Structure formats: C-alpha cells, structure tokens
Amino acid sequence: MQVAAKLTASGLTRQCFRAARMPCRPRRGLATRVAASAAPGEYDFDLFTIGAGSGGVRGSRFASAYGAKVAVCELPFDYVSSDTKGGVGGTCVLRGCVPKKLMVYASEYAEEFKAAAGFGWTLPTGAISHSWTAFIDAKRKELLRLNNAYKNTLNNAKVTLVEGRGKVVDAHTVEVDGKRYRAKNILIAVGGKPTRLNIPGAELCITSDEALELPACPKKIAILGSGYIAVEFAGIFSRFGSEVHTCFRQPTPLRGFDSEVRKFANEQYVAAGLHLHPSVNPVSVQRQPDGKLSLTVKAVEGGATTTLTDLDQVMMATGRAPKTQGLGLEEAGVTMGAKGEIVVNDFCRTNVPSIWAIGDVIDRIQLTPVALMEGMAVAKSVALSQPTKPDYWAVPSAVFSNPEIATVGYTEEAAAAEFGDLDIFTASFKPMRNTISGSPIRTFMKVVVDANTQKVVGMHMVGADAAEIMQGFAVAVKMGVTKADLDSVVGIHPSAAEEFVTMRTVTRKVRRNA
Numbered sequence: 001m002q003v004a005a006k007l008t009a010s011g012l013t014r015q016c017f018r019a020a021r022m023p024c025r026p027r028r029g030l031a032t033r034v035a036a037s038a039a040p041g042e043y044d045f046d047l048f049t050i051g052a053g054s055g056g057v058r059g060s061r062f063a064s065a066y067g068a069k070v071a072v073c074e075l076p077f078d079y080v081s082s083d084t085k086g087g088v089g090g091t092c093v094l095r096g097c098v099p100k101k102l103m104v105y106a107s108e109y110a111e112e113f114k115a116a117a118g119f120g121w122t123l124p125t126g127a128i129s130h131s132w133t134a135f136i137d138a139k140r141k142e143l144l145r146l147n148n149a150y151k152n153t154l155n156n157a158k159v160t161l162v163e164g165r166g167k168v169v170d171a172h173t174v175e176v177d178g179k180r181y182r183a184k185n186i187l188i189a190v191g192g193k194p195t196r197l198n199i200p201g202a203e204l205c206i207t208s209d210e211a212l213e214l215p216a217c218p219k220k221i222a223i224l225g226s227g228y229i230a231v232e233f234a235g236i237f238s239r240f241g242s243e244v245h246t247c248f249r250q251p252t253p254l255r256g257f258d259s260e261v262r263k264f265a266n267e268q269y270v271a272a273g274l275h276l277h278p279s280v281n282p283v284s285v286q287r288q289p290d291g292k293l294s295l296t297v298k299a300v301e302g303g304a305t306t307t308l309t310d311l312d313q314v315m316m317a318t319g320r321a322p323k324t325q326g327l328g329l330e331e332a333g334v335t336m337g338a339k340g341e342i343v344v345n346d347f348c349r350t351n352v353p354s355i356w357a358i359g360d361v362i363d364r365i366q367l368t369p370v371a372l373m374e375g376m377a378v379a380k381s382v383a384l385s386q387p388t389k390p391d392y393w394a395v396p397s398a399v400f401s402n403p404e405i406a407t408v409g410y411t412e413e414a415a416a417a418e419f420g421d422l423d424i425f426t427a428s429f430k431p432m433r434n435t436i437s438g439s440p441i442r443t444f445m446k447v448v449v450d451a452n453t454q455k456v457v458g459m460h461m462v463g464a465d466a467a468e469i470m471q472g473f474a475v476a477v478k479m480g481v482t483k484a485d486l487d488s489v490v491g492i493h494p495s496a497a498e499e500f501v502t503m504r505t506v507t508r509k510v511r512r513n514a
C-alpha cells in the first residue's frame with residue numbers, strides 16, 4: 001500500500017479509507033452524545049439534510065421512519081452538475097454508478113456480437129450499427145424515471161423536500177435560497193464534484209459528468225488518470241470502438257489495489273486494446289487548427305515529452321473534491337480538512353455536536369453503499385438516540401472496467417504489513433467463454449490468508465462477473481471465513497467462481513522473517 005497512513009479525527013487511518021482495500025477497525029473510546037433535547041416548537045425539524053444523494057436520501061428516510069421530523073434540500077435537476085444544478089438521487093443515480101453501468105452494458109454488446117461468431121453465429125454484414133443518440137435518450141429517460149422514483153420515496157417516507165441550494169447559517173439553522181429552517185440536527189451530505197488539473201487547456205477537457213452526456217462517441221479519446229473512473233470509461237469507449245489512450249503517473253493503473261491485481265489488469269487492458277501511457281504527467285491540452293485536440297505528456301523519469309494528436313476528447317479522471325465551498329461550515333465552526341472535506345468522528349459527527357456529515361464529503365470511502373451505511377448510522381444516532389458507528393471492515397468494491405475487477409479485504413501488501421505471515425493462493429486462466437470466442441482476456445483470482453489464524457483476510461478477482469461473484473464472498477470474509485471453510489465448500493461447475501473454493505496449492509508463503 002503506497003498511501004501514507006495518517007490518523008484522521010475518527011481514529012481510522014487515511015490508508016484504510018482509500019476504497020476499502022486496507023480495511024481497519026475503528027479505534028474504540030471516542031465518546032459521542034446525541035444532541036441535547038430541545039424544547040417543543042424550538043425547531044422546525046429534528047433533522048435537516050443538505051443534499052439528496054445516496055447518503056442524504058437514505059439517512060433522511062430512515063430517520064423519518066424512526067419517528068423524526070425530517071427535511072432535505074436538493075439543487076434543481078440537471079444531467080451535468082454544477083454549483084446550482086444537481087437533482088434528487090445525486091451522483092450515483094444521475095452522474096455515477098447508474099449511467100456509467102448503463103454505458104457499460106451498452107458497450108458490451110459490441111463484444112458480444114464479435115464473440116458470437118466464434119460460437120457459429122453469422123451476423124448480417126453491415127447491418128449492425130449503434131445509435132449513440134438513441135442510447136443517450138434512453139439513458140436520460142431512465143435517469144428521469146429514477147429521479148422521480150427517489151422523490152416519491154422521500155414523499156412516501158414523509159420527508160419534506162425543499163428544492164434549492166442549502167447553506168449552514170449556524171449550529172441549528174439551514175438557509176435554502178433565502179428561507180431559514182431551524183433544526184435540532186443538521187446532516188451534510190453534499191457529495192463531491194470532479195476536479196480538473198491546473199494545466200494549460202484544462203477548460204478544453206471533459207470530466208465524467210460530460211463523458212456521460214456526449215453528443216457523439218469520440219473516435220479517439222485520451223483519458224488522464226488511472227483510478228476507478230479512468231479505467232471504467234476507458235473500457236466503455238474502447239468497446240464502443242474508440243481509440244483510447246490512458247495516461248497516468250504510476251507504472252501500473254489503479255493505485256492502492258493489490259499490486260498483482262494491478263499488473264494483471266494492466267496486461268488485460270492492453271489485450272483488450274487500450275493504449276496505455278504509464279509513468280507520465282500531463283503537461284497541456286491544445287486546440288488544433290482543425291478543431292481536434294492534442295495532449296502533451298511528460299515522462300516522470302527523464303522528462304521526455306510525447307504529444308497525442310487528433311483527439312476528439314480529453315477526459316480528466318483525476319479525482320473528486322468535496323462540494324463544501326460556500327456551505328457556511330467554517331463560519332459555523334465546523335472543522336474541515338485540507339481538501340475541503342468535513343472532519344467527523346467515528347459516528348460521522350463533526351466537532352459541532354448538532355452537525356453530522358456522511359458520504360463523499362467526508363472523503364473516507366467514496367462508494368454509494370458506504371454513504372448508505374453512514375446515512376443509516378446517523379439516522380439511528382439522531383432519531384433513536386442509539387449512537388451508531390459505521391463499520392468499515394471488509395467493504396467490497398468493484399471496478400467496472402474491461403475486464404471487471406472486484407476486491408474485498410486486504411491487499412497482499414497491506415496484509416503483510418498487518419499480519420506478517422501470509423499464505424497466498426492464486427489462479428490465472430482463460431474463462432471457458434473466451435476459449436472459442438477468440439477473446440484474449442484472461443481471469444485472475446487471489447486469496448490472501450493470514451498464515452497464523454488461517455483466516456481469509458483478502459480476496460481479489462480480475463475477470464467477467466467479478467462484482468457479482470465477490471459480493472457473496474464478502475459476506476464470508478466479514479464473518480471471518482477460514483481457508484479450510486472455503487475448501488469445505490462444494491463448487492458450482494462450470495463457473496469461474498468455483499475457483500475460489502478449489503484452490504488447494506499455496507502459490508507462495510510470505511513470511512515476516514524469511
């Protein structure tokens with residue numbers, strides 16, 4: 001694990017928040033008290049939430065179900081977010097998980113058509129084509145449907161929805177477009193926004209927001225960064241037939257993931273047709289006389305520059321920043337971190353006892369299910385007076401790249417640092433589907449076992465259906481499954497998943513004192 005460990009206010013290491021690959025247990029003993037009761041009528045609401053995204057909606061409706069009087073405010077709807085536009089559902093539903101996965105599905109058909117030939121299908125020549133605008137229209141309709149469904153959910157849960165930009169005035173007051181509301185507790189769930197690198201030509205680039213709303217599929221695109229968003233969109237555009245160039249600072253993509261997984265994923269991305277440009281820093285983006293773009297990058301070592309030309313788009317996928325600017329938090333005395341994230345304790349409570357914060361804005365693990373967990377914890381704390389900590393142990397995650405990656409628990413590097421002695425089991429194979437389809441893509445599976453307790457402390461997979469497979473194994477890891485338990489399970493044949501219960505030979509033993 002290369003991210004420096006650093007204690008946060010919650011007593012959890014920063015390292016363990018880098019997307020669940022170094023799961024730590026919360027430090028005990030940070031006391032919390034639920035906000036003191038108020039005199040009846042003193043407040044308009046028991047809880048006022050700013051932001052109706054994943055965490056805000058979940059926290060609000062659970063608090064309401066527990067008997068609290070709850071309101072939530074949200075910016076007016078748009079497909080692309082800004083300081084004045086958002087929409088009920090938030091990033092995941094409108095500009096993240098959902099539209100991204102719809103794009104993954106849409107792009108996968110291209111591969112399916114190709115693979116079908118290997119299985120004897122003849123596709124009519126020239127008859128297969130894709131309408132980008134038809135797809136974007138269908139995607140937009142679905143997002144609008146979901147936006148309405150979320151509004152209905154809030155309505156059915158008796159949560160008052162206020163449209164407009166929320167701002168904290170003081171410990172118990174929220175202002176939405178000039179109107180003030182008094183609340184016993186305030187929950188900040190405003191999420192984050194895509195960041196742009198400060199390089200010449202940054203304004204010519206798109207981010208994930210715009211990438212989901214392009215008027216046409218780019219013929220040639222450069223993507224900066226190699227985190228979740230970069231590799232997912234690289235897979236999407238490449239399957240749609242774009243020439244995709246991914247430029248990143250590290251030697252392999254997906255910093256923070258298990259290094260064997262990174263190396264294997266790197267090989268598969270190349271096999272899948274991506275043009276990878278590792279160990280480079282972006283320098284500038286220019287508009288060519290013909291309207292296309294060019295991108296100049298500089299080698300991390302040696303400083304040689306390379307210019308990619310004739311690009312239809314340059315996408316920055318270089319991280320997201322908490323959306324806390326102008327929210328009135330500093331004025332209300334809330335402690336903020338260096339990146340603008342809200343500092344909270346183990347209970348998602350800020351240093352101002354009536355103000356709580358969850359989701360991307362606290363910059364722990366930026367995943368929807370984590371924001372949901374945090375929202376439910378705060379709902380219990382404030383509405384049931386049951387102080388509740390979110391549990392960050394064994395949070396699984398998946399990268400919907402081509403091929404998919406899924407992981408739960410420790411990377412080998414983090415586990416070696418934590419436990420010292422490990423037994424590592426790995427398998428690499430060509431999945432049956434790819435044997436006669438002609439696809440070169442292989443699958444990799446890895447089990448990390450603490451040698452002293454024989455507990456499985458990490459599981460990783462690169463390959464088709466990794467997300468679907470890993471969800472079930474995450475339950476086992478969270479319950480403390482041992483390698484012997486895995487070995488005792490009968491496989492489902494033929495499947496890739498069965499490999500996880502049939503690995504009998506240790507690939508290598510990692511010993512602290514070897």
Ligand SMILES: Cc1cc2nc3c(=O)[nH]c(=O)nc-3n(C[C@H](O)[C@H](O)[C@H](O)COP(=O)(O)OP(=O)(O)OC[C@H]3O[C@@H](n4cnc5c(N)ncnc54)[C@H](O)[C@@H]3O)c2cc1C
Nearest residue numbers: 051053054055086090091092096166191359360366367368
């Ligand atoms: C491209 C992309 C793909 C992703 N894919 C996945 C995935 O596959 N799986 C996964 O688990 N996670 C994924 N994520 C991450 C996931 O979307 C976030 O972790 C999750 O949405 C965080 O929820 P949240 O409630 O903290 O914030 P958000 O969902 O961002 O919600 C915050 C809400 O607050 C509103 N808001 C902001 N400021 C104000 C204000 N002042 N007043 C009123 N309202 C305000 C915003 O408009 C927004 O609706 C993805 C993210 C991106 C960008």
Ligand SMILES: NC(=O)c1ccc[n+]([C@@H]2O[C@H](COP(=O)([O-])OP(=O)(O)OC[C@H]3O[C@@H](n4cnc5c(N)ncnc54)[C@H](O)[C@@H]3O)[C@@H](O)[C@H]2O)c1
Nearest residue numbers: 019225226227228229230317318319320366367398399400
């Ligand atoms: N499938 C999923 O669950 C999923 C999908 C998308 C996003 N997300 C969440 O959203 C978060 C944000 O995603 P992301 O991909 O934008 O962030 P990220 O932190 O995963 O990746 C950021 C990338 O930008 C690079 N970068 C940062 N600063 C740079 C600089 N100055 N110059 C060059 N490169 C730079 C980093 O090295 C890294 O490759 C993720 O952490 C993840 O938690 C999850």
